[in-house]
Ligand code: ADP
């Protein structure tokens with residue numbers, strides 16, 4: 001019942017977005033067409049700069065299509081019982097390389113004991129990459145991106161923190177609205193995608209931000225019940241063994 005409702009909700013979102021995507025794809029297409037026409041008459045450095053614009057606009061259209069497809073995938077998401085830390089370990093080199101190119105750094109603070117979770121690995125990777133990249137894009141050189149995990153009661157929290165520009169109050173309301181972006185090359189679909197992934201995992205996502213200081217995204221996942229009792233029992237055992 002619950003997943004049926006989720007599907008209906010997702011389809012409505014996809015329907016609303018179909019109108020948005022038409023508009024968003026037409027824009028770069030119009031730019032590409034215009035510049036290709038101009039390019040027939042040009043040569044030298046001008047031709048090179050037009051070529052750059054055409055390539056960037058095509059890349060943007062491509063990103064929009066990719067993000068939209070991820071969002072529109074309405075097939076039942078396959079979850080497996082996995083350790084969040086393994087996913088983070090897998091992604092760390094990628095985030096680190098990305099940050100390194102920008103002169104930034106990545107810190108990972110993993111909780112020493114964390115129960116495993118029912119996760120769709122591909123989606124959780126997408127979630128972490130999207131939030132991580134947003135953080136990096138909001139920071140200048142020397143910025144620090146922090147990935148942290150912790151257990152809070154029967155939930156597991158994933159915290160992604162940046163020391164970037166922060167988000168103004170007026171922008172915070174629009175964060176998860178499809179196509180809301182403040183970046184020239186942005187799609188504005190990253191956070192919509194993150195929200196739908198978190199909802200598909202019965203989790204929540206919260207934002208805390210201070211302008212000029214940075215932003216913290218906190219994602220909370222419910223721990224698997226059997227896992228949680230095992231987790232608690234292990235701890236009790238340690239206590240009673242003393
Ligand atoms: P995009 O990254 O393509 O712009 P997103 O949906 O990922 O789209 O983000 C939407 C907007 O939210 C961004 O354009 C930016 O203004 C704001 N934003 C998201 N994450 C952060 C962050 N960590 N720090 C500052 N602003 C952010």
Ligand code: MG
Pocket residue numbers: 130133134190191
């Ligand atoms: Mg983004």
